[in-house]
Amino acid sequence: MIELIKLISNEIKKIMLKKKLLLVLAILLVEIIAFAYGENNTNKKTQANFTKSQSVNYNWNPIIKQQIQTLNNKLNFKNLKDSDRKSIEIQIDQYNYYLKNNINPLGTSAAKFTGTLMQESATMLLPLLIIIFAGDSVSGEFSSRTIKVLLTRAVPRWKILMSKFLSIIIISAVVVVETAVISLIVSKITFHNWGFMEPLATGFKVSGGKIDASNIMEIYQWQYLLLIYSLGFFIAIVIASISFSISIFVKNTAASISIMMAALIGGSILQLFIDDWPFAKYFFSVNLRLPQYLTGSFKVVDGMNLTFSMIVLSVWAVVALIAGILVFYKQDVLV
Amino acid sequence: MEEVLLLDNVHKTINGREIIKGISFSIKAGEVLGFLGPNGSGKSTTLRMIVGLSKPTEGQIKICGNSIVKNYVKAMSNVGCIIEGPDLYNYMTGWDNLEMLAVMNKNISKQDIISAATIVGMEKHLKEKVGTYSLGMKQRMGVAQAIMNKPRLLILDEPTNGLDPSGINEFRNLINRFAKEENMAVLISSHLMSEIELICDNVSIIKNGAILKNAVVKELLNTQEVFWVLDDNKKAMDILNESWGINSKIDGDKLVASMDKSIISEINASFIREGLKLKFVDNKHKTLEDLFLNITEN
Numbered sequence: 001m002i003e004l005i006k007l008i009s010n011e012i013k014k015i016m017l018k019k020k021l022l023l024v025l026a027i028l029l030v031e032i033i034a035f036a037y038g039e040n041n042t043n044k045k046t047q048a049n050f051t052k053s054q055s056v057n058y059n060w061n062p063i064i065k066q067q068i069q070t071l072n073n074k075l076n077f078k079n080l081k082d083s084d085r086k087s088i089e090i091q092i093d094q095y096n097y098y099l100k101n102n103i104n105p106l107g108t109s110a111a112k113f114t115g116t117l118m119q120e121s122a123t124m125l126l127p128l129l130i131i132i133f134a135g136d137s138v139s140g141e142f143s144s145r146t147i148k149v150l151l152t153r154a155v156p157r158w159k160i161l162m163s164k165f166l167s168i169i170i171i172s173a174v175v176v177v178e179t180a181v182i183s184l185i186v187s188k189i190t191f192h193n194w195g196f197m198e199p200l201a202t203g204f205k206v207s208g209g210k211i212d213a214s215n216i217m218e219i220y221q222w223q224y225l226l227l228i229y230s231l232g233f234f235i236a237i238v239i240a241s242i243s244f245s246i247s248i249f250v251k252n253t254a255a256s257i258s259i260m261m262a263a264l265i266g267g268s269i270l271q272l273f274i275d276d277w278p279f280a281k282y283f284f285s286v287n288l289r290l291p292q293y294l295t296g297s298f299k300v301v302d303g304m305n306l307t308f309s310m311i312v313l314s315v316w317a318v319v320a321l322i323a324g325i326l327v328f329y330k331q332d333v334l335v
Numbered sequence: 336m337e338e339v340l341l342l343d344n345v346h347k348t349i350n351g352r353e354i355i356k357g358i359s360f361s362i363k364a365g366e367v368l369g370f371l372g373p374n375g376s377g378k379s380t381t382l383r384m385i386v387g388l389s390k391p392t393e394g395q396i397k398i399c400g401n402s403i404v405k406n407y408v409k410a411m412s413n414v415g416c417i418i419e420g421p422d423l424y425n426y427m428t429g430w431d432n433l434e435m436l437a438v439m440n441k442n443i444s445k446q447d448i449i450s451a452a453t454i455v456g457m458e459k460h461l462k463e464k465v466g467t468y469s470l471g472m473k474q475r476m477g478v479a480q481a482i483m484n485k486p487r488l489l490i491l492d493e494p495t496n497g498l499d500p501s502g503i504n505e506f507r508n509l510i511n512r513f514a515k516e517e518n519m520a521v522l523i524s525s526h527l528m529s530e531i532e533l534i535c536d537n538v539s540i541i542k543n544g545a546i547l548k549n550a551v552v553k554e555l556l557n558t559q560e561v562f563w564v565l566d567d568n569k570k571a572m573d574i575l576n577e578s579w580g581i582n583s584k585i586d587g588d589k590l591v592a593s594m595d596k597s598i599i600s601e602i603n604a605s606f607i608r609e610g611l612k613l614k615f616v617d618n619k620h621k622t623l624e625d626l627f628l629n630i631t632e633n
Binding site: 006007010013014144145148149151152153155156330332334 | 388431436
C-alpha cells in the first residue's frame with residue numbers, strides 16, 4: 001500500500017515537472033477571463049439597448065415587482081396544473097431574491113457563471129484539459145524510452161499502471177476544483193456578487209418525448225454547483241480512462257490526443273443525427289452533456305436521460321481500462 | 336556455487352518467426368560474461384527477456400533461483416540493468432531521477448543513492464537536469480541507477496557506447512571492482528572487442544538466435560598463431576609434424592601454426608639444424624575480434 005502511494009507521488013511529480021498542470025491552469029485562466037469579459041459585455045449591451053429603445057434608464061425594481069404580481073395572479077387560476085404551480089412558485093422565489101438583494105436579474109452572478117461554465121465545458125473544454133495529461137502518461141514514457149527504466153524495477157507491471165491511473169484521477173479532481181475556483185474568483189471580480197443563495201429549478205425528466213417538469217424542485221445555486229461539478233468530475237474520470245487506454249495502445253502522445261479530440265468532435269456532430277440513428281446514442285462523446293440534464297435545457301432524444309448517459313459512460317470507461325491493462329501487461333517493450 | 340543467472344532452452348517467436356532458437360547459458364557470482372554477436376543476432380532480445388521487458392515463448396530464465404516469469408518481483412530485486420541506452424527522465428535532475436527510482440524498491444536508502452552516484456563520479460552533477468548531461472554523463476548515471484540496490488546480477492547492454500577512452504578505462508575498473516570486490520555477476524553485451532577482452536572472464540558468441548560458442552577468454556587468447564617464411568616450407572611442415580607433433584598449414588609463402596609461443600626458439604633452432612634457411616618468424620596476435628569475425632562469418 002505504501003509502495004503504491006510512493007509510486008503515485010512519483011507519477012504526480014512527473015506530471016508537474018513536465019509543466020502539464022501549469023499549461024492547464026494557463027488555458028483555464030485565459031478562457032475564463034475571455035468568457036467573463038464576453039458575458040459582461042453582452043449584459044452591458046443589452047441594458048444599453050433597453051435604455052435606447054425605452055428612452056428610460058434600465059431600472060429593474062418596478063419590472064420585477066410587476067412580474068411578481070403577474071405570477072401571483074397566475075397562481076390563482078382554477079385549472080392550474082401541479083407542475084406549472086411549482087414552476088411558477090420557483091420563479092416567484094427567484095424574483096423575490098433579486099428584489100431582496102437588489103440584484104439586476106439580467107446580470108450574472110459568480111455562482112451562475114461558474115455553473116454555466118461547467119455546463120458548457122463538459123463536452124469539449126474539460127475533456128481537452130484532462131486529455132492533455134491522461135493521453136501522455138503512458139505514451140510519454142514510450143516516446144522518451146524511459147519506460148524501460150520504469151519497468152525494470154522490482155515492482156509488478158500492474159502496480160505501475162495503477163499508480164499512473166490513480167495519479168491521473170487525482171490530477172483530474174484538482175483540475176475540476178481549479179476550474180471552479182478560478183471561475184468564482186474571476187467572475188466575482190467581473191460581476192460583483194456571489195449569488196450562492198439564488199434559487200433555481202432542477203429535476204426535469206423526459207417522458208413521452210417532452211420535458212416533464214412535474215417533479216421539479218427548488219435548490220440553491222451552491223447546491224447546484226456541487227452537483228454540476230461532481231458530474232464534471234465523473235466526466236473527467238471517464239475521459240481519463242478512455243484516453244489512458246488509447247495512449248497504451250498507440251504509445252504516442254500526439255496520436256492519442258488526436259484520436260480523443262476526433263472522438264469528441266465527432267460526438268458533437270453526431271448530436272445532429274441522433275434522432276434518426278438510434279445506435280449513435282451509445283457512443284461515449286454524445287453522452288457528455290450531463291449537466292444539461294439537470295437544468296432541462298437539452299434536446300430531447302428518446303431513451304436518453306441522466307441515468308442512461310451515466311451508464312453508457314461507465315461501461316465505456318471500464319471496458320477501455322480493462323483492455324488497456326491487458327494489453328500493457330502482455331506486450332513486449334521494444335523501445 | 337549457485338548460478339546467479341540461468342537460461343535454459345529459451346525460445347522466442349515473434350510474428351511466426353523464431354528469433355531466439357533455444358539459448359542456454361549461466362553466470363556465477365563474481366563472473367563477468369561477455370555476450371557477443373553481430374547486429375540482429377538476438378542479443379538485445381535475450382537481454383530484454385532476462386529483465387522481463389519481453390516474455391520468452393518457451394524455456395526458463397532464473398535469477399538467483401527465481402523465475403522471471405513466475406516470481407518477477409523476487410527475481411528483479413537482485414538485478415540492476417541498462418538496456419540499450421541510459422534513458423532517464425531528461426526534465427528531472429540527476430538526483431530526482433535516482434530518488435524516484437529508489438523509492439520503487441523498499442531497501443534503498445538515501446545513502447545508497449549518494450554512494451552509487453559517487454562510485455560513478457557523478458556526485459557533483461546531481462542537481463542538474465539530465466537533459467543537460469553529455470552522453471558519457473548519462474551513461475554513468477545509467478550505471479548508478481543500476482547499482483543502487485546492490486544487485487547480485489548486473490546486466491549492461493552496450494554500456495561503453497559514447498564513452499571516451501578515459502571513460503572506457505574507468506568503466507573497466509568499475510566492472511572489475513563490482514565483480515571482484517562486490518562479487519556481482521556481470522553480463523555485458525558489446526561490440527567493443529578490445530574491451531570485452533580486457534573485462535570479461537567468459538564469452539558467449541551468438542548469431543541468428545543461437546549460441547555458436549561458449550569460451551573462456553584466457554584460453555582463447557593464449558592460442559597464438561605463429562608463422563614462418565623459410566626457403567622450404569614443405570620440409571619445415573614435415574619437421575613440425577614429426578618432431579614436434581604440431582599441425583601446420585602452408586598459406587601462400589607462409590607456414591602457419593597455432594601453438595604455444597614459448598617453444599619458438601627451439602623450433603627455429605631445429606629448422607636451422609636441418610639445413611633450412613629462416614627468412615621470417617613472427618606471431619600474429621589473435622584478438623577476440625579475429626576470433627569473432629572468424630566464427631560469425633562461417
